[in-house]
Amino acid sequence: MSKVYKIATLPGDGTGPEVVAQGVKVLKAAAEKFGFEMEFTEFNWGGENYLKTGVVLPDDATEQLKKFDAVFLGAIGSPKVAPGILEKGILLKLRFDLDQYINLRPVKLYPGVECPLVGKKPEDIDYVVVRENSGDVYTGMGGVSMKGTPNEIAIQEMVYNRAQVDRCLKFAFELAMKRHSKEHPWRGLSEEDKAKGYTSQLTLCGKTNVLTYVFNLWERAFHEMGKQYPQVKLNYCHVDATCMWMVKNPEWFDVIVTTNMFGDIITDLAAMTSGGMGISAGGNLNPEGVSMFEPIGGSAPKYTGLNVINPCAAILAGAMMLNYLNEPEAGKAIENAVAYITEHKLKSLSAGKMGYSTSEVGDLVVENL
Numbered sequence: 001m002s003k004v005y006k007i008a009t010l011p012g013d014g015t016g017p018e019v020v021a022q023g024v025k026v027l028k029a030a031a032e033k034f035g036f037e038m039e040f041t042e043f044n045w046g047g048e049n050y051l052k053t054g055v056v057l058p059d060d061a062t063e064q065l066k067k068f069d070a071v072f073l074g075a076i077g078s079p080k081v082a083p084g085i086l087e088k089g090i091l092l093k094l095r096f097d098l099d100q101y102i103n104l105r106p107v108k109l110y111p112g113v114e115c116p117l118v119g120k121k122p123e124d125i126d127y128v129v130v131r132e133n134s135g136d137v138y139t140g141m142g143g144v145s146m147k148g149t150p151n152e153i154a155i156q157e158m159v160y161n162r163a164q165v166d167r168c169l170k171f172a173f174e175l176a177m178k179r180h181s182k183e184h185p186w187r188g189l190s191e192e193d194k195a196k197g198y199t200s201q202l203t204l205c206g207k208t209n210v211l212t213y214v215f216n217l218w219e220r221a222f223h224e225m226g227k228q229y230p231q232v233k234l235n236y237c238h239v240d241a242t243c244m245w246m247v248k249n250p251e252w253f254d255v256i257v258t259t260n261m262f263g264d265i266i267t268d269l270a271a272m273t274s275g276g277m278g279i280s281a282g283g284n285l286n287p288e289g290v291s292m293f294e295p296i297g298g299s300a301p302k303y304t305g306l307n308v309i310n311p312c313a314a315i316l317a318g319a320m321m322l323n324y325l326n327e328p329e330a331g332k333a334i335e336n337a338v339a340y341i342t343e344h345k346l347k348s349l350s351a352g353k354m355g356y357s358t359s360e361v362g363d364l365v366v367e368n369l
Helices: 016-034 049-051 063-064 083-097 162-179 191-195 210-224 239-248 260-273 311-324 327-346 358-367
Strands: 002-013 037-042 070-075 102-108 126-130 144-146 153-156 200-205 233-240 255-258 281-284 291-295
Touching: 002 016, 016 070, 016 102, 037 291, 049 083, 063 083, 063 153, 102 260, 126 162, 126 311, 144 210, 144 291, 162 191, 162 200, 162 210, 162 233, 162 255, 162 291, 200 210, 200 239, 200 260, 233 255, 239 260, 255 260, 281 311, 291 311, 311 327, 311 358, 327 358
Parallel strands: 002 037, 002 070, 070 291, 126 255, 200 233, 200 255
Antiparallel strands: 102 126, 102 281, 144 153, 281 291
């Protein structure tokens, strides 16, 4: 009897339903090819539902999602709804309630994709950012005093405890160990490093010279845990230097681990260096619970219903989900199919310029699994 995975889909707003439909199409084809089943249950939470009902999320939303093996998200965000209502009320709430404490963002330049960095090739841009996803200024701790007056005060606090830091670092160290293979050999390591027995590199991205309280905690924990992973070379970069090297020498990076806010910023820069939002996927992970996978490009409302949006990011989010569900062969097949069509089929990654419609791109991936 084949394994059956139960997946909750949140198509969301704008072009979200269109890209989710293509992701589901590809996932079903991969499941059939590799001998397992996927059952999809759709939830209509998003901007339109909020405008109709006044409810951002039902009270039992988290409990409903805990019954599934994973969540497949399209995009949340509507120009008809004030900024922050949907983002905080759906995305942040689900991440926190489901304790999805890792945001995982692969940074990979696929063949045939135009790179804005002169001279950089696919072998130069292939690293992963591990963003801590449960702490920092996103917890909402702080407040406002004397609002609307010339003396208004606004405070939003960067908050971390040691347990949050340790569990994020452990995930990052384990990932660095796993990435060393024929596919990812010696990234960022010199011949001298290899001679010392290092097989991979983990870079802590922070700001130890200014944010001395929070990053003293991160840095101490980083070096203490590093003793358990002697094959992983420890590296450190201030966040501003990280941005600089991501543009100048992305080949130096293997795995980057960082805080919630810095991770939010540098992963969008990383996405643009590897071809843009149309091909960038991410996962909000609870390694012990339910995780959520999504394209990172947003709802792109101006393209809604035109069948021109690029679904590759959503399709690659599906591949990430299969890896999480321990179906790596199927996940790799999807990734390889996307790489094939970016090199041989698509004229561009931009909406309306691909040479194919949204649904035709999904068909191309299925054909090339």
